[in-house]
Amino acid sequence: MNQSPRHFHLLQVALCGGAIATAATLTLFGPGLSRSVRAALQDSPKTILDEAWQIVNSEYVDGTFNQKDWQAVRQSLLGKNYTSREEAYTALRKSLEQLEDPYTRFMDPKQYQALNSQTSGELSGVGIRLELNEKTKILTVVEPIENSPALKAGIQAGDRILAINGKLTKGMSVEDASNLIRGDVGTKVTLRIDRDTKSAFDIPLQRARIELPTVRYSLRQEGQKRIGYIRLNEFSAHAPQQMRRAIQDLTGQKVDAFVLDLRSNPGGLLQASIDISRMWMDSGSIVRTVNRKGENEQLAANRTALTKLPLAVLVDGNSASSSEILTGALKDNGRATVVGSQTFGKALVQSVHSLSDGSGLAVTIAHYYTPDGTDISQKGITPDIKIDLSDSQRQKLASNPKLIGTKDDPQYLRALNVLEAEFAKVKQPTAAQRQSRNNCLIPGLTCRSNVQ
Incomplete structure (x- = not known):
């Protein structure tokens, strides 16, 4: 403009x-x-x-x-x-x-x-909401955002993020972690995930434009x-x-x-x-x-x-x-x-x-x-x-x-x-009105009732 x-x-x-x-x-x-x-x-x-x-x-x-x-x-x-x-x-x-x-x-x-x-x-990132767990003080996934790279890659609520591109997250704030995870569309970031059901593993993600x-x-x-x-x-x-x-x-x-x-x-x-x-x-x-x-x-x-x-x-x-x-x-x-x-x-x-x-x-x-x-x-x-x-x-x-x-x-x-x-x-319909409405469901019968 x-x-x-x-x-x-x-x-x-x-x-x-x-x-x-x-x-x-x-x-x-x-x-x-x-x-x-x-x-x-x-x-x-x-x-x-x-x-x-x-x-x-x-x-x-x-x-x-x-x-x-x-x-x-x-x-x-x-x-x-x-x-x-x-x-x-x-x-x-x-x-x-x-x-x-x-x-x-x-x-x-x-x-x-x-x-x-x-x-x-919108934002450019992988599409996860983070929090610092009050008890463990570990960065934890609150939820992956719908249609995001994180959701498609299988990241789950409750996953703990141990590292971002190899940088340990211990002592890291949510804001600092978010700044590391966000980036230009098309670039990549790797998160090391700790999940109760398996040992720690890496998930590579490609940043995308995400609708919040x-x-x-x-x-x-x-x-x-x-x-x-x-x-x-x-x-x-x-x-x-x-x-x-x-x-x-x-x-x-x-x-x-x-x-x-x-x-x-x-x-x-x-x-x-x-x-x-x-x-x-x-x-x-x-x-x-x-x-x-x-x-x-x-x-x-x-x-x-x-x-x-x-x-x-x-x-x-x-x-x-x-x-x-x-x-x-x-x-x-x-x-x-x-x-x-x-x-x-x-x-x-x-x-x-x-x-x-x-x-x-x-x-x-x-x-x-x-x-x-x-x-x-x-x-x-x-x-x-x-x-x-x-x-x-x-x-x-x-x-x-x-x-x-x-x-x-x-x-x-x-x-x-x-x-x-x-x-x-709201005034309830009379018996006659209810019958009229029911008649509207009978094939071939012309309906003139305004009851909806």
Whole structure:
């Protein structure tokens, strides 16, 4: 994308939450610089400073820049000499702090690359989740990811990794091990595995591009009802297609209702939240955004809902941004009952730009409001059914994640009670209606009943 970001439709550059995605390239150097100054900047760390300054100058949601003289900030940045890029990075971060906006921030190349991997919902590696076993202090496989080289090679949950490319893992952190295992697509890595059923052995693996699962789902038989439980961890680029598969698969299994778990979901891509909202809503507003010029953009459902079955949504204090967009849309439109704790309260939208040295800049470009016009900034969304977990309950779920989304999970249990109450409100068909529906199964008989 070579055109100026300011001409983009909001969804092409927007993100919400702790995760961010690449937005666009940018123009270099503003007007008023002489040719000699431009030439000097091209080979200087000041290149990045000027690129970043221009983006903020043209896009930042607050045209007063938090009552700061943004032109003076530029003069200060470009008026200094820097001995390294790191020194320039530090100066840029300090300048951005003047905006008092934690979401407008600079990322060095490593941070920017990590963020892109996060929001793309992909990574280059072998596809295993690791943990450091609390008792043995040995790196252990939690699970191999679906369709990954690790799964295809037969790596199993519980396998202990003794070495990576011959380097012993004793005393190694999960992060250090992950950095060794990840690498460019097509390259190879060898893991030495210790498994209870056999002596230690080596497994050679070829790294591949792996789609990370952000949606997990299962069918729960709760009394007489079949509940489709879906947990969404993040709004990555792959989240919509994974959500679509989950809804369709569970619908095919004849569920009676859904529980959508957005707890501890920090957000992600704005477009993903819109796409997923449309899977649950046939009509109604989803969100309204306002940029620094006061221009409004209304985003709405488009009659593409995949289900109309009863829905309960679980949230907590770590449900933020894109999670709050989806929650607000479902709540304000009466599509779902929201259960849990007050949400985080982040009502800002960012765009992210790649800078010329591989670093990146996230800039707040808009404020958003729920369909009812509510500003949730620093307030969050109040659930329809408010139920906070005690410290002991949180600790119990954190220490045993398998209990999340079960009857040992108080918020999930309350969601089941809500759905049960909704089932009770549904008027049962009369004997005549049931007979009419049965007649529809008789070959040759014309059916006019609307009972479904």
